[in-house]
Amino acid sequence: MTDLSHPIFARLYPRLDAGCAKAGGDACRAELLAGASGRVVEVGAGYGANFPHYPPEVTEVVAVEPEPRLRAKAAHAARSAPVPVTVRPGLAEDLDLDDASFDVAVASLVLCSVRDPIRALAELRRVLKPGGELRYYEHVRGDTPGKVRFQRYADLLWPFFAAGCHVTRPTGEWIAGSGFTVRGERRFEFPEPSRANPASPHVLGTAVRD
Template sequence: MQDLSRFQRPRFARAYERMSAESERSGTAGHRRRLLAGLSGRVVEIGAGNGMNFRHYPPEVREVVAVEPEDRLRSAAQRAAGGAMVPVSVVAGHDGALPVEDDGFDAAVVSLVLCSVPDQAAALAEVRRVLRPCGELRFYEHVRSSGPALGVLQDLVTPLWRLAAGGCHPNRDTARAITGSGLVIEDITRFTHRPVASTPALPHILGRARNPDA
């Protein structure tokens, strides 16, 4: 059994549950629907949080295995799984050592999680391990701005932001990390989104990448 003690952030988890409900109403729900549209087969969701994606999975999805390390959020995700239109099993685990088999999934989903994983390269290597050849990664993440002024500001606030926001790094170039992992980005949309009124509008990316057939 994995030791998940370093992932326990109960104070942040309580705040995240409140913020995620507000965020859904501010447009995040629509982004989640776009993220998951067209998926089918067997899906692994990495860092499922409190299960906000679950109700948006299309009926063509045969099974979702949702991995979440934080105890409070995982309990909330287990409750949310009961209202999903597709079968969802919620399991304890973390991005650096997913508790699932090699080549077992048609798709992997990450949403608002690659900002906070300890090691993006390790997490994306796990994505490649568990995806079947030609399987796809769906991603929805906030990222470092390509604008010089905002990008530098994000760099400056990251140390404090990371401490206050459960390890979140607002200055990560996640698209570059996905490409660097060997996944091939096939579609990407960049946009600005303010998830809750108490946070600034941040650059986001949403898209899909393919695991090479090799």
Template structure:
């Protein structure tokens, strides 16, 4: 299923290059470091993570609903150091069998999905018991003042101009509510300097799916 945002997609593709140069590339490397086996990347965008997967990963299924971004990810796939297949699909309905993935990677995607709880249930469904959820997201601020700003922008134009992006989602709480155990978590601001913006608070971490069946 396609979710077409051609104007946003073009702007995002350009901005992602500048963001990587400003420090996001290092976060992408941390995000996927140490992964192995079969990986599903949800919301792969234009494929900026693909170059960073370690050789122990046997296969990446990169799922992206936006056609322009998916085409850019397909163009990037042959240069990745691991085998990559790019497919259309939604975070809320992944084209993956139950328990087929050793890891699921979420990168700057839960801010814009229509229902984060459903997307996280899907991630848990496709993970093998004890599999890893790796996440890199911008999230709700820890300070009351910036949280108020996030509520205002999320209720006005921000989601409209940013393909449904919401700045104030409590993604870590949602991951825990979906049944994952968060084992590693780094909170930081990006960019790290200047006045904090609504999308400045970020998290990067690892969570583990339950070993026992639901």
């Protein structure tokens, strides 16, 4: 199975993300991809929000997206991308891609939603060349007991309305324990104000395949 259908989310997400982009999300995406080069695989590419931010040193992007409506939007966005982008169906946990065939892997607001994030990270490691980079921008479990408690309550319903997204995942810790060495990482709250938003804790970083 390479398709996961979330028709309501697929219609709403581009509009919601447009608001986040104006609030600083575009700057985060640009930071995520700054300095990337060579052949790139992006999992959970959504509607292609990252495509305009790829630098010219990137020779090719293979963008994998399981939601058919978002994938169609991504294919449209790929036509105006500054680098060559191929959009294809697929799951992060089961990539139909060769071993050690990419210089960079990109996970952007997706590891919160995949059914098996540990397996997805193993797949990303598999398709990366030794020394290849994992660029990640994710919302994650909070740093304070109060925030984590709030997130746990939110997670009882949040995944049903947000296409399987979970707000309590310690994604940064999982990356560090999945055969990657974290080279740089920063945690931050986004967007502000964040107190009432269970998805506000974020992490943005670069890790290298061991």
